[in-house]
Amino acid sequence: MKKIILHLIIGLLFSEVCFGATPEEKRIFKSGESQNTLVELYTCDGNANGNPALQWMVSLRQNQKDTDLWEKVIPIAFHAPLWNIAGYKDAFGKKEFDSRILEYKKKWSVSNVYCPTMIVNGVEWSGWARSQPIPVPVDKKNGVLLADGSKKEDVYEITFKPSKEFEGETFIVYGAMVAFGLKTTPSEGKNRGKVLNQDFTCLLFRSKDFHLSYGDWVSTLELSRPKGLRAQKLGVVFWVTRTNDVRPVQVVGGYLPT
Numbered sequence: 001m002k003k004i005i006l007h008l009i010i011g012l013l014f015s016e017v018c019f020g021a022t023p024e025e026k027r028i029f030k031s032g033e034s035q036n037t038l039v040e041l042y043t044c045d046g047n048a049n050g051n052p053a054l055q056w057m058v059s060l061r062q063n064q065k066d067t068d069l070w071e072k073v074i075p076i077a078f079h080a081p082l083w084n085i086a087g088y089k090d091a092f093g094k095k096e097f098d099s100r101i102l103e104y105k106k107k108w109s110v111s112n113v114y115c116p117t118m119i120v121n122g123v124e125w126s127g128w129a130r131s132q133p134i135p136v137p138v139d140k141k142n143g144v145l146l147a148d149g150s151k152k153e154d155v156y157e158i159t160f161k162p163s164k165e166f167e168g169e170t171f172i173v174y175g176a177m178v179a180f181g182l183k184t185t186p187s188e189g190k191n192r193g194k195v196l197n198q199d200f201t202c203l204l205f206r207s208k209d210f211h212l213s214y215g216d217w218v219s220t221l222e223l224s225r226p227k228g229l230r231a232q233k234l235g236v237v238f239w240v241t242r243t244n245d246v247r248p249v250q251v252v253g254g255y256l257p258t
Contacts, residue, residue, distance in 0.1 A: 023254075025257045026149075026150040027148070027149030027150050027156070027236075027256065027257070028146075028147070028148050028149065028150055029146070029147045029149075029236065029238065029252045029253060029254050030144065030145070030146045030147075030252060031144055031145045031146075031250055031251070031252040032144065033141045033142070033143060033144055033163065034137070034139055034140060034141055034142075035121075035137045035140045035141070035142040035249070035250060036072055036073070036074055036250060036251045036252065037072055037073045037074065037120060037121055037134060037135075037136045037137065037251070038074055038075075038076070038120070038121055038122075038237075038239050038248040038251040039060075039073060039074065039075040039076070039118070039119070039120055039134060040075075040076055040077075040078065040118070040119040040120075041053055041054075041057055041075070041076070041077040041078065041116060041117075041118055041119075041200075042078050042080050042097070042100075042101045042113070042115070042116060042117040042118075042119070043077060043078075043079060043080070043083075043115055043116040043117075044079055044080055044081070044082075044083035044084060044090050044093065044115050045079065045088075045090045045091070045092075045184050045186050045191060045196055046083065046084050046085040046088040046090055046186055046188060046189045046191060047083045047085065047115040047116075047189070047190075047191075048189065048190035048191050049114070049115050049116060050083075050115050050116040051191070051194075051196065052116075052129065053116035053118060053128065053129075054077070054116075054196055054197070054198055055197070056128050056129075057075055057077055057198075057199050057200050058197050058198070058199045060073070060075055060199070060200070061180060061199045061200070067134065068136075070253060070254045070255075072136055073134055073136065074237055074239075074251045074252065074253040075200045076176055076178055076200050076202050076237050076253075077178070077198065077199070077200045077201050077202060078094075078097040078100065078101070078202050078205075079091075079092040079093040079094070079097060079201070079202070080093060080097045080098050080101050080115070081093035081094070081095060081097070081098055082098045082101070082102075083115040085188060085189045086188075087187075087188045088186055088187060088188035088189055091184060092184075092198075092201055092202070092203065094202075094205065096205055097202070097205070100246070101113050101117060103246050104117075104119060104122075104124075104246060107122075107246060108124065120134060120135055121135075121137070121247065121248055122246060122247030122248060123247075141163050141165075142162065142163055142165070142166070142249050142250050143160060143161050143162035143163045143166065143240075143249070143250055144160070144161045144250075145158075145159075145160050145238065145239075145240055145250040145251070145252045146158070146159045146160075146252075147175070147221075147236070147238040147252060149236075154222055154223055154224045154225065155220060155221075155222050156175065156220065156221050156222075156223065156236070156238070157218070157220055158173045158175075158210075158218065158219045158220065158221060158238060159216050159217070159218050160173070160210065160216065160217040160218075160240050160250065161215075161216050161217075162217065162249070166242070166249065169242050169243070170209075170210070170242070170243040171210045171217050171240050171241065171242060171243065171249070172207055172208070172209055172210065172240070172241050172242075172243055173207065173208055173209075173210055173219050173221065173238060173239070173240050174205070174206070174207045174238065174239050174240075174241070175205075175206045175207075175208075175221040175223055175236065175237070175238045176202050176203075176204060176205045176206070176223070176236065176237045176238075177202070177203045177204040177223045177224075177225070177226070177234060177235070177236055178200050178201060178202055178203065178234070178235045178236070178237060178253075179198075179199075179200075179201045179203055179226075179229060179231040179233070179234055179235075180199045180200065180201075180231060180232050180233040180234070180235065180255075181197075181198075181199065181231055181232025181233060182197075182198040182199075182201055182230075182231055183195055183196065183197060183198070184196045184198060200235075203226055203229070204223055204224070204226070206221050206222070206223065208220070208221055209243075210240075217240075221238070223236060225256075233255055233256070233258065234255070234256045235253060235254060235255045235256055236253055236254065236256060237251065237252075237253035238251065238252050238253060239251035239252075
């Protein structure tokens with residue numbers, strides 16, 4: 001009897017070690033100290049110019065081992081209504097996405113922004129169209145970003161431990177929910193009747209100030225899962241910027257458990 005109980009205890013311990021919940025299953029997302037890379041696509045379903053960029057984003061998921069997806073590279077696709085054509089409204093377009101790309105326009109001091117626009121860590125990048133590798137920082141240590149959603153459904157406790165380089169700075173945290181495996185069929189424009197495959201599509205976007213607590217920057221963000229959306233997967237992306245600077249300092253993300 002004692003041997004049976006002992007074997008049961010050992011079996012339970014083994015299953016806990018080998019089959020315990022992963023950080024993603026617990027909704028815990030944590031970066032290392034080295035800076036990760038935020039890849040932002042700004043596009044619009046009504047504009048056919050954006051189609052190759054949409055397919056490039058899909059390829060990141062298909063080849064996620066080769067692209068360091070979630071480990072070093074965290075993508076997100078914003079649908080900007082400013083490129084909507086007459087008679088068609090992008091289903092995923094939001095005014096706050098317009099505000100974000102226009103903020104980049106102001107920072108870059110350019111007269112116009114075009115569809116699509118790809119941005120890597122705050123810098124416009126066209127290398128995707130020439131199949132170039134995504135530029136990533138080389139051992140640039142910016143600090144550790146943690147998003148912990150394990151304690152309450154849809155609520156994430158955010159902690160940022162910046163490196164000494166950022167001493168005296170203040171920060172803002174951004175959070176987004178993204179969807180994978182979406183299909184849209186525009187009813188107007190050059191994309192009329194085409195089926196567009198979409199990954200990393202931003203559904204929900206939030207931002208909030210941090211406050212300092214025992215040497216760490218902390219905040220909370222709520223990202224509620226959408227109802228009635230037909231998506232293969234959902235994920236979250238969190239990034240930190242300095243106050244009054246749109247460029248990311250650190251970013252983290254991953255899939256949500258189904």
